[in-house]
Amino acid sequence: MSTETWSAVDAWFAERLRPRDELLAGAVAAGAALPQIQVSDLQGGFLAVLARAIGARRILEIGTLFGFSTIVLARALPEDGHLTSLEASAEHARVARGNLELAGLADRVEVRLGRALDSLDRLADEQVEPYDLVFVDADKRHNPQYWAWALRLTRPGGVVVVDNVVRDGRVLDAASTDPDVVGTRELTDAVARAVSDGKVVATVLQTVGSKGWDGFLVATLS
Ligand code: SAH
Ligand code: DHB
Numbered sequence: 001m002s003t004e005t006w007s008a009v010d011a012w013f014a015e016r017l018r019p020r021d022e023l024l025a026g027a028v029a030a031g032a033a034l035p036q037i038q039v040s041d042l043q044g045g046f047l048a049v050l051a052r053a054i055g056a057r058r059i060l061e062i063g064t065l066f067g068f069s070t071i072v073l074a075r076a077l078p079e080d081g082h083l084t085s086l087e088a089s090a091e092h093a094r095v096a097r098g099n100l101e102l103a104g105l106a107d108r109v110e111v112r113l114g115r116a117l118d119s120l121d122r123l124a125d126e127q128v129e130p131y132d133l134v135f136v137d138a139d140k141r142h143n144p145q146y147w148a149w150a151l152r153l154t155r156p157g158g159v160v161v162v163d164n165v166v167r168d169g170r171v172l173d174a175a176s177t178d179p180d181v182v183g184t185r186e187l188t189d190a191v192a193r194a195v196s197d198g199k200v201v202a203t204v205l206q207t208v209g210s211k212g213w214d215g216f217l218v219a220t221l222s
């Protein structure tokens with residue numbers, strides 16, 4: 001099996017289940033000069049299903065890029081819902097804000113510019129209401145810290161999703177000094193402690209598709 005086959009299968013299902021509308025296609029076009037590391041259509045669909053299934057009204061996203069997952073998640077919100085997305089790159093935030101404006105979602109989405117760890121501090125200072133869903137998808141080296149914040153800011157019954165925990169199986173390399181691999185392994189240790197403390201129920205969903213071989217860590221808080 002190859003990425004080519006996985007992509008063809010992705011496309012076959014996505015054409016049927018995840019119709020690409022003009023606005024989302026426009027957002028992707030506007031982001032063409034940025035890294036193409038957004039979730040796939042079907043992975044976006046998974047996030048949307050989750051958000052709808054738990055009736056998410058408040059979503060926190062860490063890592064906006066040009067707003068692809070942001071738009072997909074924001075569309076899953078009720079009209080009075082809110083999404084906050086944290087982004088360190090001024091250029092990425094600028095493109096994302098434009099895309100959200102065009103998608104008619106600017107009223108329910110705030111893109112906060114700055115390093116996510118700083119923005120998270122700020123959100124805590126502001127005593128924000130707990131989130132129903134947190135999607136962690138920024139710099140992987142900080143995933144242990146993002147996980148700690150997600151535990152702190154998510155309501156019981158809420159869901160935390162962390163993207164890119166498999167990365168072609170690189171997570172298995174205990175000798176790796178790649179900060180992203182180290183971050184993912186430390187994240188997993190932290191989630192494991194939360195599991196054994198009865199604080200969360202968690203799993204990892206490995207995925208293949210147009211984005212290669214990767215996976216989501218998914219946890220729900222007790
Ligand atoms: N969630 C997006 C993809 C995000 S890509 C989607 O699926 O559509 C990762 C993003 O995280 C990039 O835009 C990058 O600029 C941002 N990022 C990297 N380090 C960051 C940090 N420390 N704080 C906030 N954002 C960061
Ligand atoms: C990268 C980041 C992502 O969030 C992703 O989904 C794929 C790749 C990256 O930094 O290469």
Ligand code: MG
Pocket residue numbers: 037038039137163164
């Ligand atoms: Mg990702």
